[in-house]
Amino acid sequence: MSWYITGSGGVASVGSGVGPLFDSLCAGRTGLAPLRGFDAEPFRARHAYEIDNRPEPGRDVPHRATDALVEAITEAAREAGLDDLTDVPILVGTGLRELRSLELWWRDGVPFAPRDLHFGTALRDRLGAVTTYTFSNACSASLYALAMGSDMLALDAADTVIVAGVDVLTESMHGLLERVHATPPDRVRPFDRNRTGVLMGDGAAAVVLRREPGDRPKGRLRAVSVNCDAYHVTAPDPKGIASAMRSSHDLAGVKPEDVDLVLLHGTGTLLNDEAEAVAMADVYGDHADGPLMTAIKSMTGHTSGASGLMNLVVGLESLRTGVVPPVVGLDDPVDEAADFRFVLGEPATGDLSVAQVNAFGFGGINAVAIVEAVR
Numbered sequence: 001m002s003w004y005i006t007g008s009g010g011v012a013s014v015g016s017g018v019g020p021l022f023d024s025l026c027a028g029r030t031g032l033a034p035l036r037g038f039d040a041e042p043f044r045a046r047h048a049y050e051i052d053n054r055p056e057p058g059r060d061v062p063h064r065a066t067d068a069l070v071e072a073i074t075e076a077a078r079e080a081g082l083d084d085l086t087d088v089p090i091l092v093g094t095g096l097r098e099l100r101s102l103e104l105w106w107r108d109g110v111p112f113a114p115r116d117l118h119f120g121t122a123l124r125d126r127l128g129a130v131t132t133y134t135f136s137n138a139c140s141a142s143l144y145a146l147a148m149g150s151d152m153l154a155l156d157a158a159d160t161v162i163v164a165g166v167d168v169l170t171e172s173m174h175g176l177l178e179r180v181h182a183t184p185p186d187r188v189r190p191f192d193r194n195r196t197g198v199l200m201g202d203g204a205a206a207v208v209l210r211r212e213p214g215d216r217p218k219g220r221l222r223a224v225s226v227n228c229d230a231y232h233v234t235a236p237d238p239k240g241i242a243s244a245m246r247s248s249h250d251l252a253g254v255k256p257e258d259v260d261l262v263l264l265h266g267t268g269t270l271l272n273d274e275a276e277a278v279a280m281a282d283v284y285g286d287h288a289d290g291p292l293m294t295a296i297k298s299m300t301g302h303t304s305g306a307s308g309l310m311n312l313v314v315g316l317e318s319l320r321t322g323v324v325p326p327v328v329g330l331d332d333p334v335d336e337a338a339d340f341r342f343v344l345g346e347p348a349t350g351d352l353s354v355a356q357v358n359a360f361g362f363g364g365i366n367a368v369a370i371v372e373a374v375r
Contacts, residue, residue, distance in 0.1 A: 001154050002252075004217045005371070007082070007208035009075030009164075010313045011068050012300045013049040013201050017075060022317040025325035026347040030299045031201060032187050037100075038171050044184035045177075048169050049201030049301025062101035062112045065094070066122045068204035069166040073127065076162060079218075080208035085123075089131040089158050091149050092119050093141030093165040095305035095361075097134065100170040119166075136305070138361025139265075140226070141165060142205065143308035143369055147224040149209050164206035167304035174200055181270075188302065189329035190266030190295035191273045191337045198267045201301025205309040207316075213374065219316045222354075222370040223251035229364035236272050237364055241279035244366035245356070249283075252370035254354060256284040259291045259370075261318055261355040263311035266295025266327070267302050276358065277336035289339045291356070292348050298328040308359030312369055315355040319373040324348040 008018050013031025015021035031049040037060035040046040051068065054061060069092065077085060098117050104110035115121050120132035137144040142165025149161040178184050181197035189195040209221060225247035229240025249255065265276055281288050296314055297303075303310050318324045326343045333342065357369040 003150060003153050003209050003211060003221045004213040005207050005219045005221055005316060006210050006214045006217050007076040007080030008218055008313045008316060009072035009206040010204065010310060011051060011071050012203040012303060012310065013051055014299055018313060018317065022314060025296055025299055025314060026323055028326055028328050030328055031301065037169060043175060043178055045199060047186060048174060048199050050169055051202040060100065060104055062104050062110055063116065064100060065098050065166050065168045066116065066119060068168060068202065069119055069164055070122055070126050072204040072206040073162055073164050076206040076208050080214065082208065085127050085129045088129065088160050088162055089152060090123055090129050090162045090164065091145040092132065092134045093145035093305045093309065094134060094136055095138050095141055095167050096170055096173065097136065100168055103171055137365050138363065139304055140308055140359040140361040140365045140367040141305035143224060143359040143367035144226055146309065146369060147226050147367065150221060150224055153209065153211060160208065160210045162206060162208050163309065164204065165306035165309040166204035167306050168202040169200045187329055188268040188297050190264065190268045190298050190327060191277065191333050192330045193332040193334050195268045195273065198269045198302045201303045203300055203303030203306040203310050205306050205313045207309065207313065217374045219319055219371050220374050222372055223248050224367065224369045225251055226367045229366065231364045234362055236275040236360055238275045238278040238282065240364050241276060241360055241366050242282045244368045245279060245283045248356065248368040248370050254370060256287040257290060259354050259356050260352040261315060261324060262291045262293045263315045263355060263357045264293055264295045265358040265360050266297050268297065272360065274334055274336050276360065277334060281336065289341055291341065292324050292343055292350065293340050294324055294343045295327045296325060298330065308357060308367055311359065312357045312371060315357055315371060319352050319355055319371065322349050322352055
């Protein structure tokens with residue numbers, strides 16, 4: 001079974017709205033900037049990829065994750081022509097929910113109500129949504145939500161669903177990630193031999209998934225494959241990743257040689273990039289140099305639970321326009337990815353029909369989606 005994507009929305013450090021966001025990525029613009037929401041002095045890594053929407057630099061405010069989520073869903077619903085969300089289930093993938101708001105409440109006494117921990121509160125109050133679900137599956141959360149949304153359509157539990165993902169920078173997560181690296185990361189450089197680690201980014205993305213194509217479908221979801229290999233708490237397993245890729249191909253009815261574009265997970269961490277490259281080489285074999293490959297975290301940072309759906313939204317635009325954003329900061333690819341057709345320097349152009357979207361998370365939580373253009 002496959003479903004139509006009839007609307008999309010997105011916001012990240014490089015742009016608000018799918019159009020501006022995609023244009024920035026194609027131009028190679030990065031959202032990297034000095035830390036804006038909290039004091040940088042205690043940290044070695046003093047940059048991140050934040051949405052620049054705070055009232056004043058250095059003073060953070062609560063509800064930023066919720067605000068970004070509502071913005072992305074509103075854009076997707078509007079494009080799909082959905083004026084009333086009362087009967088539309090909304091599935092949200094996230095890694096941290098409103099953890100930043102809790103940090104501000106606990107340490108600084110910033111007002112924050114327990115009811116606002118659940119995104120459903122704002123989705124009901126602001127958008128009239130009645131049925132909402134939240135999935136916290138680390139960095140693959142939004143593609144897990146996509147899989148659940150697809151299942152709801154397959155089981156006749158709904159005719160239309162909205163799937164979204166969101167995460168924003170938190171002080172605790174920024175500190176944890178910078179301390180696991182011997183050298184503090186200064187930017188995200190996916191698959192580069194000299195990469196030093198990952199930096200987080202703010203982001204939210206959303207799509208409307210429907211049985212019928214409507215007037216102007218953005219694309220078609222062919223399949224989503226998910227698994228949990230439970231190999232290690234943080235270290236990825238190429239075998240588990242490869243298994244998720246093969247499953248997605250089988251479910252979608254495609255072969256590696258059918259795939260024109262791969263939106264890589266590409267976090268720039270010391271373990272993940274090589275594991276992903278090994279899995280890609282294993283699955284694609286002699287066709288590993290076939291599809292164009294890009295890694296947008298080089299410009300958005302790691303948007304955590306939103307990252308899978310952010311990749312998917314960008315992939316849909318690439319299928320629609322025939323333009324693929326480049327990977328920024330990739331100068332010397334690791335040996336495992338030496339034969340890949342990375343898009344470097346300038347955006348690539350071509351006739352693109354099928355794209356693969358990767359998302360992998362802590363604990364071996366793997367998700368891979370296959371989408372295709374609708375001509």
